[in-house]
Structure formats: C-alpha cells, structure tokens
Amino acid sequence: MPLRFGILGAGRIGKVHARAVASDSGARLVAVADAIGAAAEALAGAYGADVRTVGGIIEADDIDAVIICTPTDTHAELIEAAVRAGKAVFCEKPVDLDVQRVRDVLKVVAAENGTLMVGFNRRFDPDFMAVKAAIDAGKVGEVEMVTISSRDPGAPPYDYITRSGGIFRDMTIHDFDMARWLLGEEVETVQAAASVLVDRKIGELGDYDSVNVILRTKSGRQAVITNSRRATYGYDQRIEVLGSKGAVSAQNMAEANIEIATADGFQRPPLLNFFMTRYVAAYANEIAGFIAAVTNGTATPTTGEDGLMALVLADAALKSVETGQTVNVAR
Amino acid sequence: MPLRFGILGAGRIGKVHARAVASDSGARLVAVADAIGAAAEALAGAYGADVRTVGGIIEADDIDAVIICTPTDTHAELIEAAVRAGKAVFCEKPVDLDVQRVRDVLKVVAAENGTLMVGFNRRFDPDFMAVKAAIDAGKVGEVEMVTISSRDPGAPPYDYITRSGGIFRDMTIHDFDMARWLLGEEVETVQAAASVLVDRKIGELGDYDSVNVILRTKSGRQAVITNSRRATYGYDQRIEVLGSKGAVSAQNMAEANIEIATADGFQRPPLLNFFMTRYVAAYANEIAGFIAAVTNGTATPTTGEDGLMALVLADAALKSVETGQTVNVAR
C-alpha cells in the first residue's frame, strides 16, 4: 500500500513536495492544510487531495506521514503533535531557531519512538551525492580539507531577515550540514568572521551578509565555508574535498550548457539563480528518500540530530564573531 | 478543454510520450493501442486511460490527436488514416524510408488540410534551443559553418540495422535535420564518405558505421557532420556554429558534474549514454510544442516537410558514397 501523506503548508515549498509525493508510485497525497484556504484548495485540487485543517491531518487515520512546510515558529509544536499522533514526520529545516527547544523536540521524538527527518535538500543533489559517493568509494583517500562556497544571487527581504535568526542560522546552516556530511567527523571548534558588504541595511537589522567560517574536527580535519548574500552571476554552490589521495569537486549549474565566442572572448550563461530550479532534482530525491525509509522502516537519510548539530554550529559561529574566540562545540 | 490524445504503440518511446501528455495540464491521455495487449494495458493503466484498437483510436470521437509510435513500416499508412479521420498527428521520424512514399503522405496531409508533426527531438533540447536562440538573436552574425559531432555509445542490434534503411537514414537523419535548422538555408549539395570501422558485421549487412558528410547551401554556407556508431565515453552530441561575428557551441551532458583529481590527473564521469536520458527534457518539450500548436491552431514546430527533406539528404549522402560524386539535391 502506498504511504499516505498530508502536507501542512501549501506555499512554495509545499508545492514542490506535493509534486514529489504525487509522482512517486509508493506514495499518495491525501490531504493539504493551509491557513489560506485558497492556497490549500489549489494545491489539493491539482492532485485530487482533500483540504483539511492542520489538526485534522495530524489526527487522521488515513494518513501515515506529514510534511511540515509551515512557518519556522510552528515547526517544533507541529512535530511534537504529529509524532505523538503516530505520524512519520518530514520537516523543513530548521526545527526551531533555539537549540534548547530543538533538544526538547528530539526528546519527544525519542520518547515516542517516532520518525523525524529534517530537510537538508543539498545532500540529495545528484552532483553532491556523486561527490559523497566518490569519497565513500575511497577515491580521494582520507578526507582532510573541505571547501564550501555558497553564495545567494541576492539577499532576502528585510522582514525575512529579521525573522531568520541571522545568516548563520538561515543560510550557512546548509553549509554546516554539508560540512558535517563531507568531513565524516563531528566538528570540535568553530572560528568565524562576518561583515556587512552587500547592503548596509542588513547590518542595521543586526545581521551580516558576508561570512567565512573555519571548522575543525578533533582529528584535525578542517572545513572552510565562504558565504555571501550576493552573487550577480547566479546561485553559486560549490563543494570541494581534499583527501590524502586526491580531491573531488562539484561544479555549478548554468542556465544552459552553451558557449558563445566573439571578439570579446568566450561567454557562458549565468548560473541557475533560484534554489528551486537549482535543486529541483534534490527536492525530488529528498522526498523519495523519506518515503523509502518510512516504508522500509529504516533510518531516514537525514535526522533531527542533523538539524540540531547544524544549529549548534551556527550558534558557535555567531559566538566566535562576537567574542573573537575559537568556540569549542564538543560535548 | 484539454487536447485529448490517443497513443499508437506502447513501447519505449510510447511511454516517454505518454508521460509527457499526462503531465501537461493542456492535454489528457484517453487511450492506448498496442499489438501486445499487456503493453497497452500497462501503459494505459499507469495514466487511467483506455485500451483500444488502433482503428478504434483513429476513428474515436473523444480523441483529437494521435501520437504514432509504432514500427516505421506502419507510419505512412497510419498518418494517412488518422489525418483523414481529422486527427492531428505527431509521428516519430521517419514517415517512411522511401522518399516517394513520404511525398505521397504529405500530399494526403495537404489535401486534408491536416496537421502532421514529425518528431525531431533534438531541436527541443534546451541547450540546442539556446544555440538556436543565440543565432536568431544575431550573436554570431551570419551563419557560415556548422559542425555536428554525433556518436552513439554503441551500434544497434543487427536485425535493427537491416530494417533501419542504413546509417544515413537512421542516425545521420537527425543531424541532417539539425544542419538544416542551424544553417537557415536549404542544402544544395551533399558529399559523403563512409566506412566500416566499428564492426565488420555491419558491413556484411550492407551498412556503414563511420561516416562524414559535407553539406553546402546555394549561398555557400557549409555543414560538416561526423558520425560513429561507437563512442566508449557515452552518447556524444555536439553542435557548433561559426558565423561572421563569432561562434556558438553546445556541450555534452555528463552523468554528473563532478571532477576527481588524483596523481593520474583530473577525471570527469562519462556522458549520459542513452538517448532517453540524454534527451529527457527534449522529449517533454517536443510534445508540449505539439500540444501548443494544435491547441492554438498554429504551425507545428517541425513538419512533414522537415521529415522529407532530411530523408532526401540521407539518400543523397548514400548516393555520394556509392558514386564518388557531389550530389545536387536542389529541386
């Protein structure tokens, strides 16, 4: 029997996940909920699903799993409720912006013996998966140094920034997760520098737009993350891993793979400049991974603990900027 | 109201087109026919369509358009029947292996004021479309020289070769169409050389596996096509256009965009090695183009005439090999 899904939140990312569920022969979209009725109806209608309330979905007997795509400040509560109702839960990152609140949620999940997958879409990108596969196959030997370049085409709206928890918790958090995944060891120390170079107003809101971070594990493996809220040439997402036997890297994705040669030289198109076009395959793979894990009763490919650890690193980076200290996150 | 489709032939390419129809909000898959009942049932079942006979689909009142994915030797007859029954027709290339038979079909289509689109999937590849858009935008000035490299990962089965009409009509035909599309002028003369280098058995069957062709238009524009039935590194599909102001080219598509660096150097994965994975976006765009044209009553992006002209060039290439002459195809 296919896994029966309810989706909480019919916004941009809710639509992406709905399509992924609908196109998977192992899943079925049963119901959608959204505070905006028209949004819920539109999404439900497109896939022949019901519109229900959030509570109605969480308590439903004909639903096995829920995907939480509501605003961040509702995640913790909804996860707890859904897990308590016996639903397998996929939740967009972050669980919460407060580490202690996240720990509390994870305790509930553990106590209920529940299933919680926190979405880190990049781990499911085919190219990044190929990088990880090369590492796991021993192609580069022991991992030593990871380099992550991650730059957004442009900064988000100001009101988003004020609710985001800051660049480390909102943007770098993806890179912290990638670094943990690629390093293959937990991070011990964090050093970070932060500037406001893109938009002075971001600084006035108490945030930064240009940061660099160094992570170091106990055995001395290191990762460097470089972030900017502006890359005129598109959504810049690169990873590189140096190991004892060599290095492996993933390239960016352009709008088209063509090249024009003129007297000015050779020109290629800009990069795909939106995360939903850049990571279209990743989002599909991510939900497929959740469906497979729940169906087979195996561990989800990413977990609540992954969400927690990335947030701990984000907090440590901010503390390093504020104190000028190398911050030790080992527990 | 969505365009209502019947699909004739539930094989490999029939499935590709069925998925494209089903995922297009402007179309609906009504029925499927196939000589093998189980194949028709499987495909129809996947999209909630009926299984009917070929005749039943062609004569149906609740079907507006048919997609012909049956064996080549049935195409001409089915096109004529469907057009006479008032259906818009999408047919996989070729209409027929005999030029005169194709001309006869086109006359029927014209007499019935029918719609016939012959599938040349490569024109709908996003990268090749970007090349054409660059030309049309004047980025390279006047087109002068076109270079097409097209190599299959491996030769088809022997029994396919015997039915294929030979490499020029089966494989190069795609490149003839690309050349016409990119040159922007009809070809006047054809020169070709052909060898058997990949597999001696192909020669014994009366075919070639390695060919080069030069096309020349009346104004002197030229295209070179180089084909091989074997490329160990994948499905090699490149185009390059030199114009008075510059050049534009499209690159190949690899299995993954990663690079591994070791003491042996830098290694990238092989190319996608199957036309259905390489051209997945092209097939979807192609059917979308057909749906849009029929719905809007505009000309189809490719036509029966395109199918005819590519076949004329294929015949001329073979004649050039056999006679050692430059063959004039101008009418």
Add this chain to the structure above:
Amino acid sequence: MPLRFGILGAGRIGKVHARAVASDSGARLVAVADAIGAAAEALAGAYGADVRTVGGIIEADDIDAVIICTPTDTHAELIEAAVRAGKAVFCEKPVDLDVQRVRDVLKVVAAENGTLMVGFNRRFDPDFMAVKAAIDAGKVGEVEMVTISSRDPGAPPYDYITRSGGIFRDMTIHDFDMARWLLGEEVETVQAAASVLVDRKIGELGDYDSVNVILRTKSGRQAVITNSRRATYGYDQRIEVLGSKGAVSAQNMAEANIEIATADGFQRPPLLNFFMTRYVAAYANEIAGFIAAVTNGTATPTTGEDGLMALVLADAALKSVETGQTVNVAR
C-alpha cells in the same frame, strides 16, 4: 662541437629560428643573409653572428646547416644548392607550390644523400604532441576518425593571397600534414567543398576562404578538416581523434586562463590570435628536433616527403572542388 648555422632570410620567421638556434647549447648561429642589408645586420648583431650573402653561407666551410626563410619561390633552388654544398637543410613549408618541382627537389636531395627537414610547426606543439603520444600509447585504441578545426583570426593581405597558391596549399596544408600524422595511414581519397563567405574580394582573386575536406585512407579511417579565414575570437586550432577505445582532443590556448563572472554570465578571454604567439613553444621544439637529428645522424622528425604529400592532398582538394568528384591520390 655545436652545429654551426646560417640563416637565409631575416624576416619574421627568420628571427624566430635565430632565437631558437642561439638559445640551444648544441648550436651556434654563424651567419645571416637577407636581401635587405639592415634586416640582416640587425638579426646578426643581436646574436653576434656575421652578415654574409646567400651564396657565401651556402658555400661556407664554417657552416654545417642552413635554415631557409626566404620567399617561397626561392625555396626549391636554395634547397638544391645547399644540399649540393653538403649542408643540412631546414626549409619552411612549402618546398614549392608545384608538385613536380617538389619531386625534382626530393630527387636531388636523395641523389646527394642530403638532409632536408620541411617545417610543419604544429607537429611540435606540446599539446598536439601529447595527443600523438596518447595515441601511440594506445589510450584510444585504433584510430578511426580525426577532426581538425583550424581557423585563422583573419585573412592575409590580398597580395599574399595571390602568391599563396590558394587556401588549400597555404592554410589547409598544415591540417593535411596533421591529418596524415594523426591518421597513421596514407590518405587514399579526398573530397572537398569550398566557399567565399568571409570576403568577396578573396573570391575575385580566385581563392576561397571557407572550406571543408574529408580524407579517407585505404582501410577506411577518415579525417575531417574545417577551415575558415575568419574567427573573431582568435586563432582557433583544435584536433580530436576518435579511436576504438576512446577519444583524445587538444584545447585552444587563451590569452589568459581567467574567468570573469557577472550578471551576463561567465567570460573568458579570446584565444591567442597570432601564430607566432600561439606556437612559440612549437617553433623552439621544431628547431631543437632538427639540431638533434643532424647532430645524431638520425632521420629528421619531418621530411621533404611530408612536404610533398601535404601538397598532393592540397592539389586533390582543389580538384575535388572543381570537378565535384572524390579524388583518389593513391599512387
């Protein structure tokens, strides 16, 4: 004792070879001759050599080898004179524009048991040498198809064109030599198409500026050559060899290996746009190869026969254009 050199002709290419001789510890530049006294003095002075007459150099006892850099129509006579005087001879291509005259020269060289190297600089380019080395090491298996793209940044002066023997003998001749070198077999048939697309005046002078050629060996190996007298983006020189196990290619050389990314996309500089900057390493390697061969008494890396064969192919290409026939050059 170092090999003692005289250089005939102190023009552009004479200077290149003088520097190569002077910087080679196994050679010494003894004398320079040029019809223009000031040119000879300037070049001789730069390297502490004498100015002498052409005859003085050819007959000199203190000179072992001569490099002929005079106008094409003097080559044949000077080669014969120098060989008869016992000098080892390096001559820029072509020996002569007339095949019969070249054959006569080669007979004289043979009769005198002389040494004649005809300069085909591209064989000495480090990247092209690496391509050949890969082939010879069996990396691509048996050679099947060679593709050569060779485009000049711009057409030569009109008066040069009238003396050049036409595009096939002046420009494609380098590619004919590359094709022979890379095919590893002598060519049997030649097919060519030619157009005037760059500059109508070139056509009025009886020449072409845009050509494509197909070469085929007895065993069926093929080469395609595509030439244009105009490439706005620089001096375009690419080779690609497909074999039974794979393919090997050499890339172009840009002015600098940088990339600029902006909202317009990714831009790299144009190609080096002059044969003397593009092939600076090749010219040095070429003369070093001549010095080594003469010093060691071994065969020169390129020969008078190579010069003859390339010219035969050029004549055949022109004949193919004029007759519309596939021309057989096998003897």
Add this chain to the structure above:
Amino acid sequence: MPLRFGILGAGRIGKVHARAVASDSGARLVAVADAIGAAAEALAGAYGADVRTVGGIIEADDIDAVIICTPTDTHAELIEAAVRAGKAVFCEKPVDLDVQRVRDVLKVVAAENGTLMVGFNRRFDPDFMAVKAAIDAGKVGEVEMVTISSRDPGAPPYDYITRSGGIFRDMTIHDFDMARWLLGEEVETVQAAASVLVDRKIGELGDYDSVNVILRTKSGRQAVITNSRRATYGYDQRIEVLGSKGAVSAQNMAEANIEIATADGFQRPPLLNFFMTRYVAAYANEIAGFIAAVTNGTATPTTGEDGLMALVLADAALKSVETGQTVNVAR
C-alpha cells in the same frame, strides 16, 4: 647602458634569475658568487660572467644591482651591505624570519635611500596579473571576498622544515602577499586553524601541514586562504575574487591541455607540479620589473614593506592558532 648585475648564490633560484638577466636586453650579468666554487663557475660560464666573492660583488664598481639568492639567514646582512654599497637589491623572500630584524633592515634601506625589492613571484604570473587587471578595471566592482587555494604537491625535506620558520612563514606567506594585493586594503584581523594531516613527523618537528586562515580588513573585506602540503594532482594554485558586480578567478596550469575520453570518463593530465615550471613566466616578469624600475628610477613593483607585512600576518596566524584568539595586526 644595460643594468649590470651580480648574483649572490648560484643554486636553483639563482640559475632562474641569471637566465632572466641574460635574456633581458636592458641588463647584463657581470658576476656570480657562491660558497661552492663549482656552482659559481658553472653558472658564470654559461653566460660569460665572472666568478667573484660575495664581498667582491657588493663592493664592485662595475655592478649596479645584486640579486640575493643565498640562504635565508644571510639575507638581512647582505641587503644591508649591498644597499650601503649603493647597489639596488633584489632579494628572495623572506628578508628574515624575525619581524624586528626585518624592520631594522628596512630602516637601513630607508636611511641609505636605497632600493630593495623582495621577490613575491606570484604577483608576476600572467594569469594572476590578468585577475588583478580585471579588478583594477572595475570588472567585478568593489572587492569583497578573496579565496586563495594553495597546495604544494608534497612537503619539503624535514631539515628544510626545521629552518623554514613554519608553514605560515614559509608557504602561506605567498598567500598573505596575494591576499593583501587582491584585497586592496590592509588586513586588520587574522584567524587561523592548523592541523597535521599529511605527515605526523611534521608535527613532531613543531610545524603544521594543513591550515586555513581568515583575514579581515577594517572595512570588512575578507580573504580565506587554504593550504596543504600535499596535493597528489600537482601544484594547486587558484585565486578567486568576489566583488559587488561579479567575480574573477584564475585556473590552474596543467601539464598539457588535452583530454582523453574513455569508458571511464574524461581525463586531463595532472597540474604542473613544481614551482619553477609553474611560475616560469612569473620569474622572468619579476626580474624584468626590477630592471625596469631601477633603470627608470621608479618604485619597484614589490617592496621591503611587502615582505614585512606578509611576515606580520604569518606571525599573527601562528599566534591565532596558539591562543584561539582573533589577532589584531593593525598598528
């Protein structure tokens, strides 16, 4: 009159500079000194120069400029002596491993109104110069973030490591100079992490082999440097600069610009793996820059102050590793 040179030290790098002097029409190599007589004789002989003592060169009336290629611990003393004797001085980095000693030397140079150029060869690499030119031409707008990846093919001998002053003063020092050059502002704070991952013995000698550094200027511009003593694929030297309008980067240099495609994928050769082959053009440009500056009486392209500042950053990086603090180097 050409600038007359004496070279102190006839080792590896002395030979490189001797060749650069000899091939420059504005310079002449007069004398060479080396503790090993045979080395001095060989180098002097190759270019028709004298062998003299160090003191003899410094005091000579027929020498205008000296190039110091002796061991590091002799640099400071020789610079002072040469400057006091009125010679223009080119000295290989570093002036000294001790910052205070460097400051003292610079005072002597200033007091004598002398000329001192400290060699930072990378600034003279044609590709890196093209990056800088693009920045200076405003192609990327205001510089914001600099990324430098610099990895040696392998670690130096253990006895060199013990004398080198450590990885920051020996290897990263080049990157500190590049960062200052590209940032266009002086650095204010330094954060660094260091590990021993390549060879445990390096750690036992008190050094590190894998480091990451973050530099930050007063206005918030940042640079990240990532270093390793091991890159199996060659000498890895990349720079990338992100600005308000875009980014510019320089690629690595391979042994050859070819690509081999097989069933395993696409393979390019490893990188040039020795600094003297990788930076052959840079070394020539560097000495040419010195000759031009001294001849024209203009400022040298790099100065003693550059040498000092890079060393200050190296010391700060080491202090950051040792204390876990962000180190402020602003004076």
